[in-house]
Amino acid sequence: MTNFEKEQRATTVGKFNGKNVVITGGSSGFGFTTAKLLVDGGARVLITGRTQATLDSAREQLGKNAVAVRSDVASLSDLDALAGRVKEEFGTLDALFVNAGITRFEPFQSMSADAYDELFAVNAKGSYFTVQKLAPLLSEGSGVVITTSVANVLGIPMISAYAASKAALRSMTRSLARELLPQGIRVNAVSPGPVDTGILDRSMPAEAAEATKAQMIAQNPMQRFGDPDEVARAVAFLAFDATFTTGAEFAVDGGASQI
Template sequence: MGRYDGKRVVITGGSSGFGLTTARLLVDDGARVLITGRGQARLDAAREQLGENAVAVQSDAASLPDIAALADRVKAEFGTVDALFVNAGITRTVPFESMTEEVYDELFAINAKGAYFTVQKLAPLLSEGSGVVLTTSVANVKGMPMVSAYAASKAALRSMTRGLARELLPRRIRVNAISPGPIDTGILDRSLPKEAAEQTKAQMTANNPMLRFGDPGEVAKAVVFLAFDATYTTGAELTVDGGASQL
């Protein structure tokens, strides 16, 4: 028997990166998992990887109608939910002087508004004693160039973690955040030319106290800890960053 047999988990942004890695960890240990993503092809590939205990739902975190439809689908599939990992988000690297209203609004619509209303719509389905985990970023505590608007959206999530933790406390629902640093999800290789990606990774490695990137599995283990095992912890942010924001 798996450690999470019978548990029902929803993961937004679960078709790639550490969202998918977390889903795989949970499915392998007996849980049923519903993942969301915006791209159908990537969702289909993730669903095939995860097997019959996974449900893949196309859903846009920036769309309130999509979030409402997601809540209906979760209720139909699971009835109630034991853990919610609100992981859907985007990154945009833009210098301050070049930031546009369109990009700014996109960052906040997905990273902040989408997360807030995802919790709101799914909260009625959360079982007593369940755990909610939001994805923030070390950028919310470090002054980093090119990501000021992204960092602000993640700082909003950090504050939201505390507020929602207080509001959901009467139902014994815990709300915490996971704050990843540089994690080797392959996003740099996919989004930058090869030489630029290698230079960026080398610089980030050299600047990290542990002198390496994190593995998605290390984030997944921290998420599952907050979702299920941290029964006396709420409103907290757990960093998984090799010490980058602490040392």
């Protein structure tokens, strides 16, 4: 961790005392990094994921203020069970980070119907019903943050179906922001660009992953990958500090979608 990152962490000490937060897809990547930021700031955080071993590791690292629940957002029965567990653990929520999602690198010509359906079942349907099931537990003044992607505005090869699923989330952010206004709930989106979470290494052959990363860095205006902590701070801002902002999409992408 750099000195700047340590200073940023120091400013959050005690900032989230008494706050209850749910993060789907919180056992790895910037879901986990956001959980760590909030727990370090005093929040109680419930994270979800589909792999028990990864959840157990995350729970151990986060400490006693974290709860880890195995849950698949593509399963409505899992989401019903999650809502029940959240009500049991917390009663009410102050923030919800809808972050669970999957990526698939596949040329348009060879994309299968099954792969397409899986992307939308997790990324779009899963996110939509996560908000629906947990919205009744969100207190007035709370914030929902949905993870979209710069892919929803950039024509990037190999991820057309993924990009479409994230564009659906951008639309949902606006619609849900309007529909939840009467409850005093804000809904915004964080739109990460190339962030070094290790997902490329896990989802592609090593040589292809290295070539893809080099190309992404070369094409980015800031000439680097983002750090998961930079996304986490943006999520925390949207969830708690952006009190006069709703329906917005906040790009954390080194300028890739802006300049």
